[in-house]
Amino acid sequence: MMFKTIAIVAGLGLALTATAEAQTPRKGGTIRMTAPYGSSFTSLDIHTTQRAQDEIYAKALHRSLYIWNSAEGKPVLELAKEDVVSGGGLVHTFKLRDDAYFHSGRKMTADDVIWSYNRIMDGSKAYPGARYVRVIEGAAAVEKGQAKEISGLKKIDDFTIEMKLTEKVDPGFYFFTALTSIYPADEAAKESFIQKPIGLGPFKFVEHVPGSRIVLERWDRFYKPGKPYADKIVVSVMGEAAARDVAFRNKEIDTSVLGPAQYVAYQSDADLKGTIVEVAEVFTRYMGMNPNFKPFSDKRVRQAINYAIDTDLIINKLVKGKAYRATSWLPLTAPGYDKAMKPYPYDPAKAKQLLSEAGYASGFEFEWTTSQNESWGLPIVSAVIPMLDKVGIKAKVKQVETAVLAEVVRTGDYQAFIYSQASGPDPQAALKCFHSATPQSACNYTTFKNAELDKIIDEAGQADDPAKRIQLLQKANALLYEEAPVWFFNYNKAVMAVQPWLKGIQLNATELTHQNVEDLWVDEASPAK
């Protein structure tokens, strides 16, 4: 079901993958990936950084308890071979791999897993992965300094762990990102670790040139037989799209994330068209409305905003088709996405009618906080303003930096803002951002409160039957659409150009640049040695 959805939106990319699978992977060669998100890698300690940029190299260097399987569209076990669930869905007994070796040559054991999760919960360090590990019973106590070890984690033997959770959730969604990577307990405690990290991944650390690249080479004792295929991976920091374009055309790099302008250019170039892969990522772009700002407290006003904006026009003309129209919060690739949902149509007359009913027949004025982001920032706001003006709503722009915007949305210091927010991969967690118990500082940025929605989400959290859970989440998603706490703009269409000699690219809906690199390989046509 999930893969079908991806297949619909992936087109060419799927063809590429299928071709790759039909061939015999070649051993050797160098994979040259790019880190396209502006700045240099934050740190070689992946526990300390939640940026998508950093996880690109971390997927090669480290491993977590689970891994994202793009083909199945869900997390699957990675460092464990088995998960036995008991205790009413709260207790998970993991049988760990006994063939996973750190790059130091030492075998991973249950102690390393426990040490890593305890490290992440060190409250004095505020590691970003704590928000995932906190789902283990007793983890919060460690974070608050009330306990030294997570009580819900028990070592049964060297390769067996018992994990007791505080909520009935799929732990896969909590333990698949690099933020919860398993470190070697002894080596990671040393100061030298930050300069020369040691992981369990298919490639080991060779070199980091800050601001320029990370070089990794094959780890011969990786636990998946025959993998990785390539000898080396080079991840270059390339924030400038135009520079990436030249380098890609010049065959100096194997992957390049494309912006809207390049997306159009590559589609119209016969030589480059076949290099494009695309996927609907689990991010929703939207304009959030502050319910404490009087007009936005009225549902009819919020709905009027959705009717007043010609969203399709903006997606087609401004975003150059590099997005999917949003129909509520859950994105296309989320489990539970309801294909039957239809977006708000462009209907200024209806918008005017709703405004009139709400007592704003002559409109109102608001301040719209935005970053300069080309896909969900100032250019979009500038295009929307005349549309809102048509129905009598005046918007004043307040431009801030991305770092400032992140703070603004979490503190509520806005009347309206435009943002891109993770809306997956776990649909339950994504919708829980609109639960009244979720604080604004977490992800309930519009301080949405609705008792009915709370009830449905809570019921979904208690449901044992996956089908029933999905049904409830769809209901919650539909209710959210009706309540319209935001202008539902689009779901990100991630687009990457991939050289024809690089095979095995996965259409990762959580982040296209995050590849399970052990599955990638280069054929003889690659110009890199």
Added chain:
Amino acid sequence: MLAFLIRRLLQTIPTVLAVVLLVFVLFSVVPGSIVSTMSDDSDPQVELRLKKQLGLDQPVYMRFGTYIAQLATGDFGTSFRTREPVTTMIAKRAWPTLQLIFASMAFAVVVGVPLGFVAALRPGGLVDTLAMIVAVSGLSIAKFWLGLMLMYLFALKLGWLPSFGYGDGGLKYLVLPALALGVSPMALLARTTRAAVLEIMTADFVRTARSKGMSETRVVKWHVMRNALVLILTTMGLQFGALMGQAVVVEKLFSWPGIGSLLVDSVLQRDIPAVQGSILVVVLFFLAINLLIDVLYGVIDPRIRYA
């Protein structure tokens, strides 16, 4: 000379302190905090802990005092972002930036100064016109655009050079970024040299030398060049400082691992210790170059005394 050097070095202290204070105050009043980029955790207590850990819970004057005390011991602090010592981060980035700046300036001097000389020797002629077109264009072209054009021509079309990266630090990786950065100071040096030479050529002492029967070659070599060099050196000194700032664009475009890109990344993520350290190094570099130029004045023109 020694007294001059000591006096100049002492003069740098208030300058450095003023810059440190200014950067500190600026980053205390601008909105946004590294905490919002480090974690989007649900627990506000986590944010408070993070702020405490980074010392951001203290008043500005206390943080400034702590920082100055650290600086006095040569400690630039620890990066909020990478959790590495800032001195280590800057040390890793300093050599690539110096390579880039000196290569750019070498190109600017080797091309710009002779171009200005040749143009000034035949004012209004074809060479002069062409040289000034080059100079004006060089000053007008945006570095980002020029860098892209260089990539396009020398990497994509001709295939002579790599389009990006630091590689092994070899010359082939340095050429394009150095050209992109060096064209502007080259153009400025060409114009400065031309203007200086034209002015000196009409000076009384040059007319006197010619009337005494000195050959044109000797006039240019002994009178014009030596006198023009003072102005050229001044321009070079100022350009060195400017290049440090302008390197940001080129380093980002070419994925060059220098201080410029470190500064941009640090500013965007509000990594205050790294911003302060980077700016401090840039300021110190600028002051050192200016001091060196002042010393060179005396070497070139003995009439200049270190009063």
